[in-house]
Amino acid sequence: xxxxxxxxxxxxxxxxxxxxxxxxxxxxxxxxxxxxxxxxxxxxxxxxxxxxxxxxxxxxxxxxxxxxxxxxxxxxxxxxxxxxxxxxxxxxxxxxxxxxxxxxxxxxxxxxxxxxxxxxxxxxxxxxxxxxxxxxxxxxxxxxxxxxxxxxx
Numbered sequence: 001x002x003x004x005x006x007x008x009x010x011x012x013x014x015x016x017x018x019x020x021x022x023x024x025x026x027x028x029x030x031x032x033x034x035x036x037x038x039x040x041x042x043x044x045x046x047x048x049x050x051x052x053x054x055x056x057x058x059x060x061x062x063x064x065x066x067x068x069x070x071x072x073x074x075x076x077x078x079x080x081x082x083x084x085x086x087x088x089x090x091x092x093x094x095x096x097x098x099x100x101x102x103x104x105x106x107x108x109x110x111x112x113x114x115x116x117x118x119x120x121x122x123x124x125x126x127x128x129x130x131x132x133x134x135x136x137x138x139x140x141x142x143x144x145x146x147x148x149x150x151x152x153x
Contacts, residue, residue, distance in 0.1 A: 037140050
């Protein structure tokens with residue numbers, strides 16, 4: 001597996017990956033109108049805009065295929081974290097997370113600190129050291145759990 005930083009040319013593939021995983025795994029946890037709102041935030045134009053603004057988009061590539069992506073909103077908020085359905089359980093997520101964390105530490109001296117978890121991914125983030133930091137939020141049908149990590153001792 002190869003890791004690389006995304007360019008504008010990768011926006012369509014990123015959008016397709018995150019949208020596909022969202023339809024397959026997150027859609028059932030959303031309220032009315034939530035799926036269309038969430039997918040709109042993941043489209044090619046929105047992805048290109050985040051890349052232009054300098055957000056980290058770290059890609060996992062296997063045999064010339066995008067199999068995972070992690071996106072960090074400057075500089076320590078985990079914004080997207082997706083692995084293709086048929087590539088889960090192979091350590092891709094862990095590798096992406098550790099690489100993004102190293103990037104944040106190098107960039108601002110802090111590890112990844114916050115995430116708005118989809119309701120079905122809470123356990124994944126708990127295993128990465130995040131804890132719920134407030135009640136579940138429903139923003140026009142997009143339901144998520146705010147989570148944070150305590151600063152290391």
